[in-house]
Amino acid sequence: MPRDEERFAALAELAVGGANVQPGQVVAVGAEVGQERLVRAIAAAAYRRGALYVDAKLFDPYLKRARVDLADPATLGFVPRWYGSRLRTLAERGDARIGIAGVVAPEAMAGADPARSGRDRLPWLAETGAVVAARATNWTIVPCPHPGWARIVYPALPEAAAYERLWRELWHCLRLDEPDPATAWQQRTAALEAAAARLSARRFDALELSGPGTELTVGLLPTSRWCSAGGFTTRTGLRHLPNIPTEEVFTSPDPLRVDGRVAATRPLVLPDGTIVRGLRLEFEGGRAVAVQADANGAAIRAQTEADEGAARLGEVALVDRHGRVGPLGTVFHDTLLDENAASHLAFGYGFPFAVEEPDRARVNTSAIHIDVTVGGDDLDVTGVTREGERVTVLRGGEWRL
């Protein structure tokens, strides 16, 4: 493993390559206070590619905490209008965006009143969905190692050792241990895109998931289209890799046709950091009618009661055994990593772009989106065609179609 500066430089190269930064673009970087070293490395890499300007926005969760604790609760939904206009201008200009994931200060929001903290959605912006849907910007999200993150991922290790281990595991997940990481990602995403194309071509009516504690049928919409990060282009035809790492193919299912039971195969980390262990679900007619867990079942139940769509599925995603996150067995406490560990379902909002126009209104809507990992190499996935034919999709973690 190279030293910190070189590691951040390598990760930054991956980021500007994943976003496919073009000469003359503004590169908007969204990061958290504490991630400056990666932001600076990204700036250097972006300017070397001819970027016009790197516009970094550093979010401070402690400022959010001060607001949640002290501001008038009625004002917690306020967002300055220049936040949205910045994003809209980036979209109009066709600029690049790089999001930095990972945890820095897990304690910042600890113990905050959830009724209050839920009203301040920042740094999330309402405009983001439309900008993504319009394919107006080329963008990516990459994780940034930080000692504060390492501490919650490997609580038994001393801080320096935990930080090194986080770097080592992320280095592997990011394929930075390959001789040519960019080529390795091209190959991996080409394989995912091919699997997605084969799945889409079969136009399955439903998927059957079968594994330890899981016997579930997930109905698909007539035009459900399987997607992967390898297929993302802007409206002007610029390819970009929206997540690094990415190991999944996914679509949005029929929110009214999900039946059976599911046992989550990994702990689930809620947005506020609560860890749900031993989660078991029962679905009837698309709705989770029983939500139980060995630890923190009440927290996940509260999430599934957030709104009408919160107890229904917005996403089903398949991950083969060539993904790099799952085999580590690490719970990263960050969706970018954890959702790529294995096949998963997500409560809450779905992706209108994952279906054709006639089905767009049928995709699930909700304010939440919570991934539940159901996969592992012992999960069998079978596709059921409209004619009732059953086709093996994934077995032992290998694609069979």
Add this chain to the structure above:
Amino acid sequence: MPRDEERFAALAELAVGGANVQPGQVVAVGAEVGQERLVRAIAAAAYRRGALYVDAKLFDPYLKRARVDLADPATLGFVPRWYGSRLRTLAERGDARIGIAGVVAPEAMAGADPARSGRDRLPWLAETGAVVAARATNWTIVPCPHPGWARIVYPALPEAAAYERLWRELWHCLRLDEPDPATAWQQRTAALEAAAARLSARRFDALELSGPGTELTVGLLPTSRWCSAGGFTTRTGLRHLPNIPTEEVFTSPDPLRVDGRVAATRPLVLPDGTIVRGLRLEFEGGRAVAVQADANGAAIRAQTEADEGAARLGEVALVDRHGRVGPLGTVFHDTLLDENAASHLAFGYGFPFAVEEPDRARVNTSAIHIDVTVGGDDLDVTGVTREGERVTVLRGGEWRL
């Protein structure tokens, strides 16, 4: 001295009081990466006063350095248009602004090519002048102690000791060692405002400055009005204290009528950190015709050659012996502190608000503004009326009019 958290909290109270933050206001905070602790304390204090939202913008000088070193030089003047529109919207709304001064990373720009770094003026924004002139926002600037700042102010001290000394000296300059700092500032600024009013009432034609190495006549414009930070109100009548600390009364002189010689009484720190020592100037017809120094004379000469107005004066300011910065004898490497140490002159742009309409076009204009300290308790300041009467203004650091 209380501990760090309490010190930042006390400084934050001074800041929100100085800006006079009102319920329902957005509070824009401009700070540098590394000053988060003060920003967070300001956020807490602002929300306690009923602020709607604290919008912190953290500037990272290392990002600027990456740009200056690596971006196409022709693009270095580019500023994203949402930077200016944010400021204009704050002005339209009549919001509050808090700027945080002080040094964090003096090494960030060290060794950068000045021809390139001079083209990137950020975080300065072209819109700021108009917003200030329109008195659209209530604002203040306060300093933030930081170990990186302490290191250059007290290079002979170990880091922890230097940081403690910086806090102790700033604590005194900020009048936080008074039982009621807010009241202490009200009294001090009332005294400054009274002195400014007496000076304005005399409508002097010129000032004569006389001290060790200094014999200078500074012509004033017919409507030159003496100002102090104590007299600032917004267009809606909200009082605010734009600088904390502030010890000066100042006006803009006649840029064509400055004659004589000046010996700077303190080292002068240029914007890029260069320290000019033993500066001696000669003026003829308003223009510095000789600029010499014991150290780094070439650097200050280059500044005075920046443009047509750079070798002429935009400001003359008087500081009495009750100011707290000067007696410390410390060079703070930051204008907010150093310009309040003693009476000073400034090369470069003047203040249109410091004269009446008929003289506005006569105030000096330039891209630069560099303060040269000429004062000390041994500087005699004499006012000369239009009738030729000579009136003692300041002697031994005490007002005499």
